Amino acid sequence: MRKTVLLLALLLALCLTAYAEAATVSDVALSAESVGRYELLEITFRTDAAFVNPFDAYEIDIQAVFTAPSGREVRFPAFYERAKRDLNQDFIPQRDQFDYDYNFDTGRFDFVPQEGDNWCVRFSGDEIGAYTFRFEIVLNGEKSLCEGGTFTVTESGDKGIIARSATNPQYLAYRDSGEQFIPVGMNNAQNWDTFGYTRIMKAIAENGGNFARIWTGTDFGYSSLTIENWNYGPNMYNLDLAEAFDRVTRVAKEEGVKLQVCFDSFSALNTENEYGQFGSYSIYNVKNGGYITDATAFWQDEACRKDYMNRVRYLMARCMWDPNVVLWELFNEINGCDAMNERSVQKDAADWCGDMRDYILSIDPYDRLVGVSFHNGDKLDSWKTLAENCRLDYLQGHHYDAQDVAATMNLIAMKGLKYNGMVIIGEFGSMENYRKKDPDWEYVHIGLWSGLHSGSACAPMYWFHQELVNSGYQSYLQPLEKY
Secondary structure (H helix, E strand, O other), X not given: OHHHHHHHHHHHHHHHHHHHHOOXXXXXXXXXXXXXXXXXXXXXXXXXXXXXXXXXXXXXXXXXXXXXXXXXXXXXEOEXXXXXXXXXXXXXXXXXXXXXXXXXXXXXXXXXXXXXXXXXXXXXXXXXXXXXXXXXXXXXXXXXXXXXXEXXXXXXXXXXXXXXXXXXXXXXEEOOOOOEXXXXXXXXXXXXXXXXXXXXXXXXXXXXXXXXXXXXXXXXXXXXOOOEOOOOOOOOEOHHHHHHHHHHHHHHHHHOOEEEEEOOXXXXXXOOOOOOOOOOOOOOEHHHOOOEOOHHHHHOOHHHHHHHHHHHHHHHHHHOOOOOXXXXXXXXXXXXXXXXXXXXXXXXXXXXXXXXXXXXXHHOOOOOEEEEEEOOHHHHHHHHHHHHHOOOOEEEEEEEOOOOHHHHHHHHHHHHHHHOOOEXXXXXXXXXXXXXXXXXXXXXHHHHHXXXXXXXXXXXXXXXXXXXXXXXXXXXXXXXXXX
């Protein structure tokens, strides 16, 4: 009997200890008590969870679990944020923002919280009626459940999520109504402040376009929305650039320009040409606090995989509430990564792509399409092992300096559809296509129209957007939109 009592007392003490150490939330605030369908509800809060790095979801993972009027549960991840800028205004991000202290014991930098920092969940609902929500905090493997609150979703004019068409799966359509959506727009990959992005988004919208492709990344040399801070090592994010990402997505929504968000570029894993950044700025390189010395190790390295997943999860948490975001792109021109002509590397990359698609869909409550792009998209047979086995929703082809741009557009679509049920013609252009050599921009005109009729789900996206903005978009996008 005495042993039984002691055992019960020990179990009670353990339970009380676990309860005492459970993480809690406080200062929960909702941006509104009622929001329209597919419109933004922002929930901010604080927690007493003793985390070290708020950007490492393998250390601390906070999610809000929403119960819809139908009883269906949907999860949106929380993200750590700094006191907000005015996102109605453009700004130049502080690229050397210092939020870290060097730790001599670990040889790495530690994150330094600031007064006013919060956790935030951005939510949008697709059902009309009353919702409830709660918080789940997993801190170093230990789960805590915390109370949330209630709110209401009402009808709105938002058309909702764009997905694969149910009637013609080669193309895109609004999921709720079935109305077809054909993206017509431009690449908007590199602007080193938010002013440049805003200018291009407005130009696209004013001239009949409805779409833009933006880049995030891990190498300073090739992406202007690089939140991961190579100065301080992996899994350390520049919160000023995170707000620049917010500003860009907000302007796009205001202008009615749908987005394709690209998460990384081949340059981060390239040492073989002038665009390669692996030896200099790539966060994956041990020289920058990363994990690998050989770029081809990326596809199988578990630490690289977690780093990529953390960053993608963080960016998705900031924007995936928004139906304006249409497509996720894993890598820009994946076949430009090192040794991609080797079948074994292609196979590793294909497996990685499939795994990343599964991971993204496990987070995204709206199951957006996930794909990857290739340079020289008319030569997809060269990367057959990758293209045929990557388990993605679309393949995207790029091409420059085509001798016959119309024939090349058709070939890109044909090759893409050979390996996937949806193809997108992304970047195109002529490196020699300057006004003095092509005063009427015939290359652009032929490329856009031939690409639109090729079977691509998207009108081709010209790369040199600054040149075209200066020349005037209207001659190129307005006829496509009207057609």
